[in-house]
Amino acid sequence: MRLTSYLQEGRLTIALTGEIDHHCAKKYIDAIEGKIEAYMPNVCLLDFEDVTFMDSSGIAVVINAMRSVTRINGKLHVCGLREQPLKVIRASGIDKIIDIKEGAL
Amino acid sequence: MKFDNYMVLEFPSKSANEGFARSAVACFAAQLDPTMEELGDIRTAVSEAVTNCIVHAYPEEIGTITVRCRILKDQILDIVIKDKGIGIADLEQARRPMFTTGGAERSGMGFTIMETFMTNFSVTSEPGKGTVVHMRRKLQRRK
Ligand SMILES: Nc1ncnc2c1ncn2[C@@H]1O[C@H](COP(=O)(O)OP(=O)(O)O)[C@@H](O)[C@H]1O
Ligand SMILES: [Mg+2]
Numbered sequence: 001m002r003l004t005s006y007l008q009e010g011r012l013t014i015a016l017t018g019e020i021d022h023h024c025a026k027k028y029i030d031a032i033e034g035k036i037e038a039y040m041p042n043v044c045l046l047d048f049e050d051v052t053f054m055d056s057s058g059i060a061v062v063i064n065a066m067r068s069v070t071r072i073n074g075k076l077h078v079c080g081l082r083e084q085p086l087k088v089i090r091a092s093g094i095d096k097i098i099d100i101k102e103g104a105l
Numbered sequence: 106m107k108f109d110n111y112m113v114l115e116f117p118s119k120s121a122n123e124g125f126a127r128s129a130v131a132c133f134a135a136q137l138d139p140t141m142e143e144l145g146d147i148r149t150a151v152s153e154a155v156t157n158c159i160v161h162a163y164p165e166e167i168g169t170i171t172v173r174c175r176i177l178k179d180q181i182l183d184i185v186i187k188d189k190g191i192g193i194a195d196l197e198q199a200r201r202p203m204f205t206t207g208g209a210e211r212s213g214m215g216f217t218i219m220e221t222f223m224t225n226f227s228v229t230s231e232p233g234k235g236t237v238v239h240m241r242r243k244l245q246r247r248k
Contacts, residue, residue: 022156023120055152059212084145092214
């Protein structure tokens with residue numbers, strides 16, 4: 001698991017990398033929650049540009065990020081999705097409740 | 106059943122093997138010259154089935170997982186993923202989207218993804234004996 005983040009004008013960008021599966025999902029969930037609670041952003045952007053694979057464990061990562069941001073009245077956006085992660089997100093239906101920005105920002 | 110080629114993998118239910126299993130199956134499938142999308146679908150479905158064995162079939166112990174792949178005629182990849190874990194009492198409920206016994210770390214979308222990403226999907230299970238997931242994916246023939 002590797003994750004980088006930066007805060008700019010109340011917007012927290014968190015970039016995930018590599019393959020997201022059950023093996024590393026818990027670490028991502030906890031790390032994202034920790035960042036959101038530490039920085040209290042108005043907007044949190046999950047950047048998937050460097051995520052080369054995810055399975056349904058990645059859905060749990062996005063849903064938990066959504067819960068953490070909502071708890072502090074912030075908004076979650078997901079961006080940079082490659083074809084495979086996007087297909088998994090669409091199959092799960094969470095694209096209907098989460099704001100997905102096509103391509104990179 | 107006639108087949109052109111096959112492989113069998115056996116490994117313990119450690120989460121580090123999730124990546125190994127999906128990559129190994131993808132490597133085996135490569136001889137069918139799949140598209141990137143087909144490979145992604147296969148990797149995803151295998152990851153779901155193997156993760157279920159690790160998380161749900163053997164919650165308190167390390168057990169054995171078997172993955173068998175065959176290439177059938179007409180570019181069909183046949184995959185069987187088997188555990189000897191706790192089994193599933195109510196299959197209909199388990200297959201429902203968003204049903205999970207795994208808490209907030211799971212999404213309950215594993216079976217739904219296997220079903221949508223594969224051409225054929227079936228699961229059989231016996232409580233106390235284990236679970237068998239059988240999937241097939243027909244691959245496009247490319248010139
Ligand atoms: N191999 C298995 N052994 C025992 N139970 C399983 C197995 N696979 C799936 N299940 C049960 O079916 C449920 C749904 O599985 P799935 O759709 O993959 O969602 P998730 O893994 O996110 O819970 C699991 O929560 C579990 O109760
Ligand atoms: Mg699952």
